[in-house]
Amino acid sequence: MRLGKPPRDWRWLSRHISRHISRYFRDKTTGQGVGRPVQQDAKLSDFLGPRFWPTWLGYGFIWCVARLPFAWQMAMGRALGLISYRFARSRRHICEVNIALCFPELSAAEQQKLVRDTFISNGIGVMEIGLAWCRDPEDFRDRVSATGLENLVAAQAQGCGVLLVSAHFSTIEFVGSLMSLLHPFDVTYRYHKNPLFDTLMKRGRQRLYGAVIERKEVRYALRRLREGHVVWYAADQDYGAKYSVFVDFFGTKAATITATQKFASFNNSPVIFLSHYRNPDNASYHLYFSEPLPDYPSGDEHTDARRINELIEEAIRREPAQYIWLHRRFKSRPPGMPDLYRSKPSSPAGSDNE
Numbered sequence: 001m002r003l004g005k006p007p008r009d010w011r012w013l014s015r016h017i018s019r020h021i022s023r024y025f026r027d028k029t030t031g032q033g034v035g036r037p038v039q040q041d042a043k044l045s046d047f048l049g050p051r052f053w054p055t056w057l058g059y060g061f062i063w064c065v066a067r068l069p070f071a072w073q074m075a076m077g078r079a080l081g082l083i084s085y086r087f088a089r090s091r092r093h094i095c096e097v098n099i100a101l102c103f104p105e106l107s108a109a110e111q112q113k114l115v116r117d118t119f120i121s122n123g124i125g126v127m128e129i130g131l132a133w134c135r136d137p138e139d140f141r142d143r144v145s146a147t148g149l150e151n152l153v154a155a156q157a158q159g160c161g162v163l164l165v166s167a168h169f170s171t172i173e174f175v176g177s178l179m180s181l182l183h184p185f186d187v188t189y190r191y192h193k194n195p196l197f198d199t200l201m202k203r204g205r206q207r208l209y210g211a212v213i214e215r216k217e218v219r220y221a222l223r224r225l226r227e228g229h230v231v232w233y234a235a236d237q238d239y240g241a242k243y244s245v246f247v248d249f250f251g252t253k254a255a256t257i258t259a260t261q262k263f264a265s266f267n268n269s270p271v272i273f274l275s276h277y278r279n280p281d282n283a284s285y286h287l288y289f290s291e292p293l294p295d296y297p298s299g300d301e302h303t304d305a306r307r308i309n310e311l312i313e314e315a316i317r318r319e320p321a322q323y324i325w326l327h328r329r330f331k332s333r334p335p336g337m338p339d340l341y342r343s344k345p346s347s348p349a350g351s352d353n354e
Contacts, residue, residue, distance in 0.1 A: 047196040055196045066130035073127040074282045081123025091326045098325045102250035117321035125170030132177040133204030144178040148289035155270040155292050161225030163263050164232040166274040167312045168324045175276040185230035186211040225267045235260050238331045246334045247306040255332035256305040261297040275315035
């Protein structure tokens with residue numbers, strides 16, 4: 001059945017919501033210290049059609065939840081994580097495979113507990129996304145602390161730009177928001193296939209950061225480094241063998257991108273590793289900035305890729321449940337190696353024992 005035009009009242013409501021959200025992002029952008037205007041890649045009014053209504057409703061829900069007391073949001077995140085752990089069978093399977101590969105020293109019961117804790121942490125991370133995109137980071141200044149920030153400041157003073165490397169922890173969105181209070185920097189991101197969601201995500205970030213760089217905009221990222229900016233990106237996603245080398249990650253060969261080495265060598269930019277965590281109280285956050293990596297890049301892609309993986313492994317071992325184990329880190333395989341995720345996911349968690 002072909003859908004007709006939405007009712008007049010609905011079109012008015014959509015325009016009304018769109019106008020207020022646009023005003024919100026515009027006001028927040030002009031008020032931030034980094035001072036970069038929002039790039040008007042798309043207008044929110046372009047997304048008023050019925051097929052975008054579920055996205056609008058989802059974003060509206062996140063926006064409302066972000067206004068709740070912080071402790072309530074953490075409790076909701078925990079509940080969301082537990083629900084996902086029980087019913088998101090495919091993602092739980094991926095998480096179980098990753099943890100079994102990376103922590104073979106743990107017993108089966110310990111591995112399953114880590115899987116469960118990972119889902120809880122990621123559920124909290126979903127709540128934190130709303131805080132990052134829909135709230136002023138100044139509201140949470142007293143919740144963030146940092147070690148080694150002087151390393152970042154000194155590295156940028158060299159004038160060659162700084163490559164700030166990290167990994168995908170569940171805290172990544174909210175910590176980025178909090179980090180914008182401490183020092184200006186640029187971020188990289190991956191385009192989302194839902195154009196409205198991509199626009200909301202990008203605008204939520206543009207009000208905080210100096211530049212928001214899509215991962216394929218390599219020249220733009222290099223230009224920002226040449227201009228002396230800090231460019232932050234996570235080096236732990238699998239973008240396929242074409243852009244990677246296979247080196248160990250927790251003892252298993254993983255496609256590891258070589259972009260870190262190439263970015264650093266372009267302008268002799270110092271490379272600093274960032275690790276970030278949610279503290280045990282689930283109410284505060286801490287950031288660690290390493291000293292610039294000595295003798296990096298070395299000129300050997302495999303050596304440099306393995307070195308970054310070692311830093312990521314060290315960061316993960318500190319708080320393993322806060323890493324996003326739900327993505328297929330070992331999706332790409334060396335020639336002739338089997339798919340590690342092929343087996344069928346298990347039944348809902350606890351169904352065999354409860």
